[in-house]
Amino acid sequence: MEASSDREDQLKRDRAPRNFVTAEDVARHAGVSRSAVSRTFTPGASVSADMRQRVQEAAKTLGYRVNRLARSLISDQSNLIGVVGANLSLPFMARQLDELSRALLRRGMQCLLLNAAEAEQGITPLIELILEFRVRAIVVMSGSPPSSIIDECMANGVRVILVNRQADDAEADTIISDDLGGAHIAAERLLRAGCRRIGVVGSGARTPTQIRRRVAFAECIEEAGFKPVVWSSGETTYETGMEAAEGLLGSHDLDGVFCVTDLLALGFLDGARGMGRRIPEDLSVVGFDDIPQSAWAPYRLTTVRQSMSDLTGSVLTAIEREMHGEGMALVHEVLPVELVERATVRPSIRS
Amino acid sequence: MEASSDREDQLKRDRAPRNFVTAEDVARHAGVSRSAVSRTFTPGASVSADMRQRVQEAAKTLGYRVNRLARSLISDQSNLIGVVGANLSLPFMARQLDELSRALLRRGMQCLLLNAAEAEQGITPLIELILEFRVRAIVVMSGSPPSSIIDECMANGVRVILVNRQADDAEADTIISDDLGGAHIAAERLLRAGCRRIGVVGSGARTPTQIRRRVAFAECIEEAGFKPVVWSSGETTYETGMEAAEGLLGSHDLDGVFCVTDLLALGFLDGARGMGRRIPEDLSVVGFDDIPQSAWAPYRLTTVRQSMSDLTGSVLTAIEREMHGEGMALVHEVLPVELVERATVRPSIRS
DNA sequence: GCAAGCTTTGCACACGTGTGCAAAGCTCCT
């Protein structure tokens, strides 16, 4: 917080003189009142046609732009949506952000993006910062906000929408893809392929999503009477996937592996191949997410797909739900997933 | 513009009542003047220690957050940086945005992200929208702004920073990686490998970057006495790379190819292999950008690397340069590139 | 103890906009 203050201090010191045209200027130039200008740019306000035209002409020649800061000051509401995300360069996150920012713009909202990568003490400070902009809602795609800050947001009329995140018993909207179902599908598929010596690969990240997928998968396998080998350390990257392959396959002769993330799966595939395993003859692999790279020729990964459009759609639903009245109800959605069959799992034995 | 207006209209209709705590509330609760509250939260203002503490206590119990909209209204300046980008899910763009948003936050600035993907009539409307937020500067990573809007930004004291973009003779900061140098390096490397039947692969996108790389490469090859075959259609994706391989290798027996983008190169590699070409024995391939996937085991792409940190650093330099006075000078940087040798080009013949 | 100098505090104005209210203008019918 200290460093940040110093920074802002400096920003202010070398502030440049601005000269934006104001509604006052336009009014003077068009010979009308300032209210008329305001109404011209306020949808639904009462202005006559020729007044509107006169104002618009003046505005055009002067280069007038409404000052949204001032506008929002009145309504105590901006069209800003705060977005908290980290690791924006990971394929899945990138796609998520791409779709979300596009959808927001299409609906007349803007995206205030804060990168949580360097948020050592959690994302609470980031959310606090976002609140200072009087945003319309906050979308959290990374980190786990303590319920105290969520409550504060809600108390101020700002919805908090958690995407593939969880906050135990806090009043937040929660949109999650069906990790349990997906893990189940993956387990089922591997078992049907006749796999018996089974492994799970996760990273060291302790996100709810990772844990749910790993645990649910392990349970399924155990129910079937087998004992899965688990890998869970490192970052959630391709490289970790390779390490997992070396670590796991060096000591265990596995014939089926579930990677909780496609990125891990791709690394794992390359690692396994590097150790001489043939896919899927010797070893079947299933991923989760369906990122674009999974369809690339060297991989053709069989994986559990999250529907990106469902995800974005649900976020928008939550944002547009009214804060008070009967629409206040929280959104709690578990989005369905589906298996995408490609080429990394052996065909089912009995069909 | 029409649709957007309707949208905003609707946003206003279902506006929810808010109840943010104001500085006035805090002042009353602490028994001091409102100015004192303001000064407590203004770095560098004159407040005594115990006054500050009293205010901070009251602010904490009441849950006060400075309203940045109001604050910015005074200074006519926010800490917002407008960012225009499209195709955020492409690896290179994603990394760029990741680094930029991180750097901005670290320096006490926030990122107002507009996705230009659906900007059919150019990005001028987007920049106009951004201006309404009285941003500190605008970073353009996609689309090409006409110089009229750039001039308007500059007239209002808002810098426009083009990243790997170009606006002919407009007053914008321009930060470009050395496409010409990179193309030269790529050509040189292929020639040294003994390639003689050479191709260039671009997409149908007519961005300055693409064109510069393609043209410069072709020139180098022609200077060496050969005539390159050119592919340039489709989107800038992996799939286009594959198509290019099929299209080009079906009719020409090439032994060296330069892809103006790594993503194209990866698709091209897979396409070429699918047609039975051995890399690099039969065919050498060089890319441009050095995205993470290029280092993956099936590819090990030799490519021309843009330094992401240089790029981000230069953007920050431009943002922080003063608008008036001696610091007003525009930033025009051409960032150096370097060849990353991996495994898709044959060793040099004469060394 | 007192004056000079410094620090701290409150008042009041400014920033650019939206909007309720009442006055003014217009339309239309009798």
Place this chain on the structure above:
DNA sequence: AGGAGCTTTGCACACGTGTGCAAAGCTTGC
């Protein structure tokens, strides 16, 4: 022509904050 009813316009206030200015308080040196 005149009045009822509707539309349009301007005034003035509100939004929450930063800050110049002067008054008040404090410190220091003699």
